[in-house]
Amino acid sequence: MRCDVILVPAELPEGAAEGKAVAVIDVLRATTSMVAALDAGARDVVPTASVEEATRLAETLGREHIVLCGERDGQKINGFxxxxxxxxxTAAAVQGKTLVMATTNGTTMFNRVKPSSAVCVACVNNARAAAQALAATGQDILLVCSGKLGRFSLEDAVGAGMVASYLAELAPQAEFTDGALLAQALYQKYRKNLLRALKAAEHGRYLAGLGYKADLAYAAQENITATVPMLRDGRMVRPESAAGA
Amino acid sequence: MRCDVILVPAELPEGAAEGKAVAVIDVLRATTSMVAALDAGARDVVPTASVEEATRLAETLGREHIVLCGERDGQKINGFxxxxxxxxxTAAAVQGKTLVMATTNGTTMFNRVKPSSAVCVACVNNARAAAQALAATGQDILLVCSGKLGRFSLEDAVGAGMVASYLAELAPQAEFTDGALLAQALYQKYRKNLLRALKAAEHGRYLAGLGYKADLAYAAQENITATVPMLRDGRMVRPESAAGA
Structure with missing residues (x-):
C-alpha cells in the first residue's frame, strides 16, 4: 500500500486518482460541515463546483426539497x-434533507477525484474512522488537501497528517510519499493542541476575523464521530447508506 | 516583511514573484551544485529550462567557451x-568557465521568477547566508521549492524551512504564511540530522539507488559556505560580481 498526500490541487493531475481510495480534506470548513450535516440526519450532500451549478441543481431537484448551502469568501451565499x-x-435544519453545497475549495475537489475507486471525506472530527475506512479498501491511498484558492493551507495538511499517522499504525508496511511524510511531521508538531494549528493558519485567522472563532474550536475536535461520508453517484452519504446503494 | 514558501511550482502564479526577493531551492541537486560550482571558481552559471535551450545556447556562445552540464532522470545528459x-x-572542471545548466526541476524555475526584484539560490549548504541576503533586501520574501515534476519534494521544503527559520530569527516581526510555517515545522523535525530527511525523501532514495549516495551527504552539510549566487541578466553569479554588475 502506498499513501500519498496532495498538498495543493495542482499536484493532482487529471486521472491520477484512478483506482485509488481518496479522502478529500477541507478542515475549515467544507468536510467538517459535511460530516456534521450527515451526523445531524441529512439524507445526503451533493458537492458542487460552483454557485451556478448549485442553484441550477436546486431548480432541477425542486427548490423546496433541498437545502442550499455554501460560502464565498467565508460568508453565506445570497439566497442560500x-x-x-x-x-x-442542526437536525432542525437538515434532518432527512438533501443538501446541495457550494464552497470555494472543498466541494470543487470532488469532480477531480471522480475516477477513484472510492471517495470519502475526512477532517479532524473523523480522522481515525477515515483512516480505518481507507485502509479497509486495500487500495493505494490519496489524501487530497483542498487548500485555499490553489495555495497550500496549514489546517488541511494537519488533517491529512492526522489521517496518515493513523494509517501508519494500521499499515506499518505502507510506503509514504514525501507529501505524506511532511503531513505527518506537521501533525506531530501540532498534535498536542490542534486548535493552535487552526488558529495559526491563514484561513483560520480570516474566519476568526469574520466571527467564526467557534468553528475553529469545533473543527479541532479529534475523533468525535465515526461517520465517514462516501461519494455515491455524485452524493456524499453515510457509509451504511453507501453499503446499501 | 512577509515570508512565503511555494511548495510546488504550480503554487506560483504568473507574476506573483514581482517585486519580491526570491530564493530558488533545489537541494537535490541543482542549487547545491550551482553553489558548489561558483565556490570552485566558475565564472557564472546560466540556468536553462530545457536540454534544447542549453545546447542552442552552447552553440551561440561557442561550445569551446562553456561547460555544458545537467541531468535527465538524475543522469548526465548525452554529449554534456x-x-x-x-x-x-571541481576547480579543474569549472574554474573561470561559464556553465550552461539544464536540470529537470531546479533550472526551469528561474524563468518563472524573473519578474522578482532579486533572485538568489539557496540550499542547505548556504542557508544562513541566503537568509541574511534575503533579509537585507527589505522586500517581501518568496522561498520557491523546485519540487519534482510538479510534485512536492521533502528535501526542498526542509531547505526552505531552514532558510525561513533563520529569517524568523533575523526578522521576528515578519509574517509567515501557512507554507512558511509548514516548512519551518518540517525543518524542526529533521534539524538534528538533515541527512535523515534527504535519505527519507523519494528523490534522495532514487539518487542513492543510482549510486549518488555521496551527493546526499554533501547536500546535507549545513552552512558550509556564505556564497549566495544572484541572478543577473540571466546568469547566476557570486554576490561580489553581482554588486559590480
Whole structure:
C-alpha cells in the first residue's frame, strides 16, 4: 500500500486518482460541515463546483426539497439557506434533507477525484474512522488537501497528517510519499493542541476575523464521530447508506 | 516583511514573484551544485529550462567557451560535459568557465521568477547566508521549492524551512504564511540530522539507488559556505560580481 498526500490541487493531475481510495480534506470548513450535516440526519450532500451549478441543481431537484448551502469568501451565499459553518447543520435544519453545497475549495475537489475507486471525506472530527475506512479498501491511498484558492493551507495538511499517522499504525508496511511524510511531521508538531494549528493558519485567522472563532474550536475536535461520508453517484452519504446503494 | 514558501511550482502564479526577493531551492541537486560550482571558481552559471535551450545556447556562445552540464532522470545528459552532482564541479572542471545548466526541476524555475526584484539560490549548504541576503533586501520574501515534476519534494521544503527559520530569527516581526510555517515545522523535525530527511525523501532514495549516495551527504552539510549566487541578466553569479554588475 502506498499513501500519498496532495498538498495543493495542482499536484493532482487529471486521472491520477484512478483506482485509488481518496479522502478529500477541507478542515475549515467544507468536510467538517459535511460530516456534521450527515451526523445531524441529512439524507445526503451533493458537492458542487460552483454557485451556478448549485442553484441550477436546486431548480432541477425542486427548490423546496433541498437545502442550499455554501460560502464565498467565508460568508453565506445570497439566497442560500445555510452558509458553511458546522454549527448551522442542526437536525432542525437538515434532518432527512438533501443538501446541495457550494464552497470555494472543498466541494470543487470532488469532480477531480471522480475516477477513484472510492471517495470519502475526512477532517479532524473523523480522522481515525477515515483512516480505518481507507485502509479497509486495500487500495493505494490519496489524501487530497483542498487548500485555499490553489495555495497550500496549514489546517488541511494537519488533517491529512492526522489521517496518515493513523494509517501508519494500521499499515506499518505502507510506503509514504514525501507529501505524506511532511503531513505527518506537521501533525506531530501540532498534535498536542490542534486548535493552535487552526488558529495559526491563514484561513483560520480570516474566519476568526469574520466571527467564526467557534468553528475553529469545533473543527479541532479529534475523533468525535465515526461517520465517514462516501461519494455515491455524485452524493456524499453515510457509509451504511453507501453499503446499501 | 512577509515570508512565503511555494511548495510546488504550480503554487506560483504568473507574476506573483514581482517585486519580491526570491530564493530558488533545489537541494537535490541543482542549487547545491550551482553553489558548489561558483565556490570552485566558475565564472557564472546560466540556468536553462530545457536540454534544447542549453545546447542552442552552447552553440551561440561557442561550445569551446562553456561547460555544458545537467541531468535527465538524475543522469548526465548525452554529449554534456558534466552531470548534476556537486562533486563534479571541481576547480579543474569549472574554474573561470561559464556553465550552461539544464536540470529537470531546479533550472526551469528561474524563468518563472524573473519578474522578482532579486533572485538568489539557496540550499542547505548556504542557508544562513541566503537568509541574511534575503533579509537585507527589505522586500517581501518568496522561498520557491523546485519540487519534482510538479510534485512536492521533502528535501526542498526542509531547505526552505531552514532558510525561513533563520529569517524568523533575523526578522521576528515578519509574517509567515501557512507554507512558511509548514516548512519551518518540517525543518524542526529533521534539524538534528538533515541527512535523515534527504535519505527519507523519494528523490534522495532514487539518487542513492543510482549510486549518488555521496551527493546526499554533501547536500546535507549545513552552512558550509556564505556564497549566495544572484541572478543577473540571466546568469547566476557570486554576490561580489553581482554588486559590480
Amino acid at each position: 439557506d445555510l452558509g458553511n459553518s458546522p454549527s448551522e447543520f | 560535459d558534466l552531470g548534476n552532482s556537486p562533486s563534479e564541479f
